[in-house]
Amino acid sequence: MNQFTLGMADEAKRELQEQYNERLPYRFDAVPHGTRPGSQRLRGPAVKKHVRCLNTPRSMRANFDRPTTNCTPGEECGCGTTVVVHAEEQARERQRIPFGTTEWAASYGRRSAIEHFNAEIKGNRGVRIERGFTRVYGAVKNQVLVTFALVGANVRLLRDWHICRSIADPWMAVIDDTDDPDWSVAHARFKRRQPRVRAFHEAYYASRGRPLQAA
Numbered sequence: 001m002n003q004f005t006l007g008m009a010d011e012a013k014r015e016l017q018e019q020y021n022e023r024l025p026y027r028f029d030a031v032p033h034g035t036r037p038g039s040q041r042l043r044g045p046a047v048k049k050h051v052r053c054l055n056t057p058r059s060m061r062a063n064f065d066r067p068t069t070n071c072t073p074g075e076e077c078g079c080g081t082t083v084v085v086h087a088e089e090q091a092r093e094r095q096r097i098p099f100g101t102t103e104w105a106a107s108y109g110r111r112s113a114i115e116h117f118n119a120e121i122k123g124n125r126g127v128r129i130e131r132g133f134t135r136v137y138g139a140v141k142n143q144v145l146v147t148f149a150l151v152g153a154n155v156r157l158l159r160d161w162h163i164c165r166s167i168a169d170p171w172m173a174v175i176d177d178t179d180d181p182d183w184s185v186a187h188a189r190f191k192r193r194q195p196r197v198r199a200f201h202e203a204y205y206a207s208r209g210r211p212l213q214a215a
C-alpha cells in the first residue's frame with residue numbers, strides 16, 4: 001500500500017484514500033470489553049458480516065454487496081475470530097479512525113487548519129497573541145479582551161486577502177480606516193544588520209595598539 005507523501009497532488013491523495021477506503025470492510029472492529037476502561041474486543045470482519053468468509057459459514061448468509069474473502073476453506077484465517085486487547089497493551093497503536101481513509105484525512109486536516117490559524121494570531125498579521133497579551137486575570141475577562149483581538153486579526157486577514165488580489169478591501173473603505181501599515185511595504189523594508197558587539201581584544205588593541213609579533 002502506497003504512503004501519502006509531501007506535496008502530493010489532491011487528486012492523487014483522493015485516489016489513494018479510495019484504496020484505503022476499499023479495505024475498510026476487512027478491518028477488525030473494536031468494541032469496549034468488560035468493565036475496565038480502554039479494554040477492547042477486536043472482532044474479525046466476518047463476525048459482524050462485513051465480509052463473507054467461507055470459514056465463517058454464518059457470514060456467507062450476508063448480502064452479496066459484502067466482499068467475499070479469498071480465504072481457503074478449512075484453512076485457518078482471522079475473519080471469524082475475536083481478540084481481547086487490554087488497556088495496557090499496544091495503546092499507542094490503537095486507531096480510532098483507520099489510517100488513510102477519507103474519514104481519517106478529514107480528521108487529520110483539522111490539525112493543519114488550526115495550526116494555520118495559530119500562526120495567524122501569533123504574528124503573521126501584526127497581532128501577537130501570546131502569554132501576557134492581556135493583563136487581566138480570569139477566563140471571563142481574558143475571553144472578552146481576546147475576542148476583540150481576534151476580531152482585529154480577522155479584519156486584517158480579510159484586508160490582506162484583498163491586497164493579494166489587488167482589490168480594495170470593501171470593509172476598510174466603508175469605515176475609512178487607513179491606520180494599519182501597508183504590509184507589502186513593511187515586509188519589503190531593507191533590514192539593516194545589527195552592528196556586532198566589539199570583542200574585548202578588539203577594543204584593547206584599538207586603544208593600545210597591537211602587540212609586537214614574535215619574529
Ligand SMILES: [Zn+2]
Binds near residue numbers: 069071078080
Ligand atoms: Zn477468512
